[in-house]
Amino acid sequence: MDFHTYIQMGGYALHVWGSYALVLLVMGGFTIHAVVKHERLKNSTGAKQ
Amino acid sequence: MINLSYFANPARFERLAKTLMPVLATVATILLPLGLVDALLISPPDYQQGDAVRIMYIHVPSAWLSMATYAACGVAAIIAIVWKHTLAELFLRAALPFGAAATAMCLVTGMLWGKPMWGTWWVWDARLTSVLVLFFIYIATIALLDAFDRPEQGGQAAAWLTVIGLVNLPIIKYSVEWWNTLHQPSSLSSMKRMLNPAMAADMIRPLMLMTIGLTCLAAIIVTLRMKIEIMKRKRK
Amino acid sequence: MMPIFTRMLARLTRARGLHTLSVVFFALALTAFVFGIGGNTSDLANITPGLVWAVLLLSSLLGLPLLLETDWADSTLDDFILSPIPLPALMALKMLAHIAATALPAAIAATLCVFAMAPDAFSPQLGIGLLLGGISFSAIGMLGAALTLGSSRAATLQAVIVMPLAVPPLIFGAGAAGAPLLGVSPVMPLSMLAAFTVSAATLAPFAAAAIVRMKVTTP
Numbered sequence: 001m002d003f004h005t006y007i008q009m010g011g012y013a014l015h016v017w018g019s020y021a022l023v024l025l026v027m028g029g030f031t032i033h034a035v036v037k038h039e040r041l042k043n044s045t046g047a048k049q
Numbered sequence: 050m051i052n053l054s055y056f057a058n059p060a061r062f063e064r065l066a067k068t069l070m071p072v073l074a075t076v077a078t079i080l081l082p083l084g085l086v087d088a089l090l091i092s093p094p095d096y097q098q099g100d101a102v103r104i105m106y107i108h109v110p111s112a113w114l115s116m117a118t119y120a121a122c123g124v125a126a127i128i129a130i131v132w133k134h135t136l137a138e139l140f141l142r143a144a145l146p147f148g149a150a151a152t153a154m155c156l157v158t159g160m161l162w163g164k165p166m167w168g169t170w171w172v173w174d175a176r177l178t179s180v181l182v183l184f185f186i187y188i189a190t191i192a193l194l195d196a197f198d199r200p201e202q203g204g205q206a207a208a209w210l211t212v213i214g215l216v217n218l219p220i221i222k223y224s225v226e227w228w229n230t231l232h233q234p235s236s237l238s239s240m241k242r243m244l245n246p247a248m249a250a251d252m253i254r255p256l257m258l259m260t261i262g263l264t265c266l267a268a269i270i271v272t273l274r275m276k277i278e279i280m281k282r283k284r285k
Numbered sequence: 286m287m288p289i290f291t292r293m294l295a296r297l298t299r300a301r302g303l304h305t306l307s308v309v310f311f312a313l314a315l316t317a318f319v320f321g322i323g324g325n326t327s328d329l330a331n332i333t334p335g336l337v338w339a340v341l342l343l344s345s346l347l348g349l350p351l352l353l354e355t356d357w358a359d360s361t362l363d364d365f366i367l368s369p370i371p372l373p374a375l376m377a378l379k380m381l382a383h384i385a386a387t388a389l390p391a392a393i394a395a396t397l398c399v400f401a402m403a404p405d406a407f408s409p410q411l412g413i414g415l416l417l418g419g420i421s422f423s424a425i426g427m428l429g430a431a432l433t434l435g436s437s438r439a440a441t442l443q444a445v446i447v448m449p450l451a452v453p454p455l456i457f458g459a460g461a462a463g464a465p466l467l468g469v470s471p472v473m474p475l476s477m478l479a480a481f482t483v484s485a486a487t488l489a490p491f492a493a494a495a496i497v498r499m500k501v502t503t504p
Contacts, residue, residue: 005198009099009100010099010101011099011165012099012101015101015104015162015165016089016101016103016104016136016165017052018161019104019108019161019162020085020089020103020107021159022154022157023111023158023263026150026153026264027155027263027267027270030270031266031270034269034273035269036276037275037277038273039278041281042280043279046209182449182452185445185448188445188447189442189445189446189449192442192445193432193436193442193444193476196439196442197435198434201503202435202503205499205503206432206496207431209492209499210432210446213428213450213492214449217453218449218454220481221453224453224456224457225452233443250345
């Protein structure tokens with residue numbers, strides 16, 4: 001199976017890739033937001049003390 | 050006095066988080082790439098649904114996360130009400146928005162799956178409707194968190210609504226199930242067939258990998274969000 | 286107890302005309318739906334039972350901002366907590382006053398509307414169902430009003446809180462109301478609605494009392 005056929009997902013490309021992209025966006029977004037904010041707050045409270 | 054008991058518990062939580070976080074992070078970084086490769090490449094397309102079945106490997110974990118988060122919030126809410134435990138309120142602040150996001154994820158992936166399978170984005174069927182109501186309850190509870198001048202008031206109000214929602218959830222499920230049999234029993238049976246097939250091992254495997262991996266990632270997210278809430282509270 | 290109830294009721298009706306307002310609101314909202322759908326009588330007759338139920342839910346939201354907020358503002362709620370009468374009993378009276386001021390007139394208006402717009406769906410059970418629904422919505426509304434006490438966005442939040450919780454009585458009630466049109470017996474949905482209403486109306490005063498106490502005592 002070549003790359004092009006694979007991407008098409010048997011005609012369901014939009015649905016399959018769309019839902020994986022959505023989950024990636026939501027879970028990734030939450031993770032990055034939490035990590036970044038956590039680091040920032042940790043550093044600023046560390047500097048304050 | 051109040052301060053002493055308050056800071057004692059977050060300290061215990063921080064210790065727990067310190068030991069748990071590396072474990073969760075390791076499991077998630079191993080399982081999620083494996084699960085993704087398995088779900089998108091290795092596992093075979095379904096003989097009926099074709100490649101659209103791959104949506105299941107993220108749709109089912111989303112549904113699980115949505116309900117598990119609400120159950121955890123329910124426990125935390127009871128603790129927040131009975132013992133006025135600040136940490137439990139902070140858990141609600143950390144977990145409720147994530148739970149709402151997981152519910153939205155479950156709904157949208159379900160719609161993306163439903164369109165090619167049923168020919169429609171949405172059916173007013175028992176499962177879909179009760180998840181939609183769960184989403185609305187999540188939104189209402191989150192809205193309560195920051196609706197007051199004092200955050201403690203918001204935390205307590207949100208805890209109460211979480212418990213009320215907990216009571217309401219089975220009722221919603223059964224009321225819509227009954228409602229459904231009056232109007233369109235066909236979609237329920239097709240839904241049941243779809244969700245409870247005699248699943249092959251090479252479909253269960255990616256499903257398990259994704260579910261455990263995403264659950265670990267969810268636990269990391271909620272723990273970090275809780276640590277953020279604790280730091281914000283300490284500053285005040 | 287009776288004088289307290291009369292005073293509570295007077296606070297909602299005589300001072301604010303809530304009973305008239307809820308009937309007027311019910312009629313206006315229903316008319317808005319009819320204009321939105323178009324005046325085709327046969328189409329309307331089929332959806333009238335469900336429509337009336339949805340509008341009943343909407344009109345139950347109308348009085349919620351007045352339910353506890355004034356008592357909170359003039360510290361009547363503090364007196365309630367200190368009063369020898371148990372707080373849940375006072376909350377139950379409050380709920381009954383709200384039912385008498387809003388749910389009862391709206392349920393009567395709703396029954397009359399079904400009688401006029403969809404005579405086939407009209408039956409004595411319909412009126413009973415609508416009244417039970419009004420009581421359910423008031424009980425849930427009581428919780429919404431208690432939860433949002435002291436918030437500057439109380440009215441908006443009440444709608445967001447009450448509507449998802451009101452889904453079960455709405456489904457059972459609309460199912461019972463539409464049953465005659467489908468030729469089905471309304472007994473099953475009606476008894477489910479009655480069961481929900483009894484539990485909601487029994488539990489809501491206790492929950493509302495606990496929430497109000499929390500609101501007044503939380504620093």
